[in-house]
Amino acid sequence: MSYSGSQSEKPVAAGDLDRSHIGQTVSFESNDFTVVFGTLSGIARTEAMVYLSLQGVGGGTHLKDEYDVPVSQNVYVQLDPLSTAGKTLADAERVIKEKFDEIKKNLRDREQKPDAEQKPDSE
Structure with a gap:
């Protein structure tokens, strides 16, 4: 899969996410088979990874509300x-x-x- 966002979204490197993005709707590929859509409720970062906590995603059989993505991976934020x-x-x-x-x-x-x-x- 090669998700590149929609016309109403702009790409932001996961490493560039900060507190101003909390509460915004985001989408991203969590793996080669899954695109995740949710609302950012928290961000944690190391040198190599960004950990995203989402509202409105967890609770399903295959869904979770926390994801780790590489710092350089694009996350798509609503314009x-x-x-x-x-x-x-x-x-x-x-x-x-x-x-x-x-x-x-x-x-x-x-x-x-x-x-x-x-x-x-x-x-």
Whole structure:
């Protein structure tokens, strides 16, 4: 298995996890066959390993709530919803501005070219 997170997650080396990540939802490969999803409730670290304690994972037959991962292994953390919303809003503003500019250009073009169907009154 080669888990690489989802679009709403960013990779963080397990060794870079700190107390600011407590309470965040994470996902990672615990072994070659298992991807774990849970909420960080604790982090312990040695030079070679990071020990993760999770909420919402333990209690199943094959699930546990503590995992050890190498310091260099990526753990996938949910993106900050506020910064993601800001990027989405900026993208929406850009698209709206482009469409508005396109409409203004079309209106200017119509004003400059009289409509072929409009004929001056001969009365």
